[in-house]
Amino acid sequence: MPETLPAKKDNPGVIFPPPLLFLGALAVGLGLDTWLPLTGDWPRHEIANAIAFGLGAGGVVLMGWMIATFARVGTPVPTYKTPRAIATGGPFSFTRNPAYVGMALIYVAVALGFGRAWTWVLLLPLLMIVRYGVIGREERYLERKFGDEYRAYRARVRRWI
Secondary structure: OOOOOOOOOOOOOOOOOHHHHHHHHHHHHHHHHHHOOOOOOOOOOHHHHHHHHHHHHHHHHHHHHHHHHHHHHOOOOOOOOOOOOOOOOHHHHOOOOHHHHHHHHHHHHHHHHHOOHHHHHHHHHHHHHHHHHHHHHHHHHHHHHHOHHHHHHHHHOOOOO
16 A cells, blocks of 8 residues: 655744744854853943833733734644634734744843843844744745735735834
8 A cells, every 4th residue: 555645734834933043043142242252241221221121021012912812813823833813903903923023022122131242143134034934934824825815914914013
């Protein structure tokens, strides 16, 4: 009897779990600043700390709101699971990617709070990897899966903010 191939998994096939991309970039940036610093310590300032706290808190709130919105429409959060519906309410009414905006806010908050140059150097490459290795794949997948419904949503809501 011929062996059958397993059905292709019904998910976007992102290159790596997004939270691990953000955490990995932070870890590499902080590590490089320990072993191969680009500059000395940045001066600590109460205003920078307050901004970092606000950005981090905003990122956490945005991600929590996104998770609650996904739960309401019955779509799982992990990118390797199959979405059941397109979330268009809550934070998805002003950004198609509130999780990645939230993670980016938290990343910037940590970079600002620690004041380490390498974390800033790695931010743009990280965002490019997320844009093309995660978001691009998700967008193509959602268009195939949900067709006109997703195309209409994409036409009215921006990718980032």
